[in-house]
Amino acid sequence: MTPLLTIVVLVLVAIAIWQMTKIFELSQIRASNSQVASETDNKYNGYLMFAFLIFLYGITIFSFWKYTKVLLPEAASEHGGGYDSLMVLSFVIIFIVQTLTQFLLHYFAFKYRGDRERKALFFADNDRLEFIWTIIPVIVLAGLILWGLYAWTNIMDINDEDDPLTVELYAQQFNWTARYAGNDNVLGDANVRMIDIDNANVLGLDNSDPNAADDIIVKELHLPVGRKVNFKMRSQDVLHSAYMPHFRAQMNCVPGMITQFSFTPTITTAEMRQNPDVVDKVKRINGIRAEKAAKGLDNSDPWEFDYILLCNKICGKSHYNMQMKIIVETEEEYNAWIASQQTFGKSMASAQ
Ligand SMILES: [Cu+2]
Numbered sequence: 001m002t003p004l005l006t007i008v009v010l011v012l013v014a015i016a017i018w019q020m021t022k023i024f025e026l027s028q029i030r031a032s033n034s035q036v037a038s039e040t041d042n043k044y045n046g047y048l049m050f051a052f053l054i055f056l057y058g059i060t061i062f063s064f065w066k067y068t069k070v071l072l073p074e075a076a077s078e079h080g081g082g083y084d085s086l087m088v089l090s091f092v093i094i095f096i097v098q099t100l101t102q103f104l105l106h107y108f109a110f111k112y113r114g115d116r117e118r119k120a121l122f123f124a125d126n127d128r129l130e131f132i133w134t135i136i137p138v139i140v141l142a143g144l145i146l147w148g149l150y151a152w153t154n155i156m157d158i159n160d161e162d163d164p165l166t167v168e169l170y171a172q173q174f175n176w177t178a179r180y181a182g183n184d185n186v187l188g189d190a191n192v193r194m195i196d197i198d199n200a201n202v203l204g205l206d207n208s209d210p211n212a213a214d215d216i217i218v219k220e221l222h223l224p225v226g227r228k229v230n231f232k233m234r235s236q237d238v239l240h241s242a243y244m245p246h247f248r249a250q251m252n253c254v255p256g257m258i259t260q261f262s263f264t265p266t267i268t269t270a271e272m273r274q275n276p277d278v279v280d281k282v283k284r285i286n287g288i289r290a291e292k293a294a295k296g297l298d299n300s301d302p303w304e305f306d307y308i309l310l311c312n313k314i315c316g317k318s319h320y321n322m323q324m325k326i327i328v329e330t331e332e333e334y335n336a337w338i339a340s341q342q343t344f345g346k347s348m349a350s351a352q
Contacts, residue, residue: 057099167229168190221327268330
């Protein structure tokens with residue numbers, strides 16, 4: 001309440017000062033009309049244009065310096081490299097065009113600042129100029145769009161070639177569950193209407209479907225490196241979005257339908273922890289955490305890098321914390337882990 005009152009008082013004080021200056025201005029009798037800009041005003045505004053340009057360039061350089069380090073490390077999936085190249089090229093083009101056009105905009109505002117001696121040149125149109133500023137964006141944008149479409153069709157080409165692992169990602173407010181298809185690599189039928197919490201059937205698997213018995217339901221996603229994974233996404237309640245930033249992957253999870261995404265992880269968790277960018281980031285975060293620990297604050301335990309699955313649709317009050325750990329490991333480690341997990345059939349048998 002106090003901050004609100006303070007803000008209200010400050011706003012009222014500002015309005016009072018503004019009104020008082022207006023009264024003061026009105027009480028001044030002026031010989032000349034102050035509403036018309038003088039030569040000094042024009043010059044002053046012309047140079048202010050340059051000052052603003054310097055401010056824009058300054059804040060750009062500052063942002064590069066300060067925030068480049070919070071960007072994601074190298075892509076950990078097969079398609080991620082191509083995706084990153086497309087993004088970098090788009091950024092470079094936008095950066096060059098923005099730097100040039102901002103300079104021209106502000107320079108011309110300065111060059112053609114108000115001058116009583118100068119008369120404006122009038123011409124209706126210039127075909128050559130219009131052609132140039134139409135054709136250049138057309139070529140550049142067509143190139144970007146074509147490359148984008150090519151990348152999109154490649155990434156979204158979900159098929160069963162190369163013996164992919166089938167994994168379901170199940171979203172609900174506010175957590176993720178993963179389901180492996182088991183030995184047959186076919187997910188059993190499931191429907192939210194068949195959810196039976198009392199019998200631990202949390203994902204609503206169809207008991208009568210023989211494909212369901214060997215399915216494995218887990219709360220931590222393990223993936224073998226180098227093997228393609230076909231994800232099938234479901235949602236129990238509202239729109240969620242399965243976002244795996246390190247693999248450059250995202251797909252909406254929509255109630256009532258199954259959506260898909262596919263990628264091949266290329267870097268294990270252990271290898272990614274050695275990546276210089278990741279090492280740097282972990283060091284920085286643990287520095288902050290050490291400071292917190294010294295002050296006796298929460299969330300101050302040392303942090304270790306892990307891949308992560310996040311929800312990227314604002315789905316409710318605990319959306320910010322809807323996440324699941326992803327572990328990319330060698331084929332052997334994965335096989336050992338999956339063998340130690342209980343199948344749906346067994347967990348149902350022990351629940352009854
Ligand atoms: Cu969500």
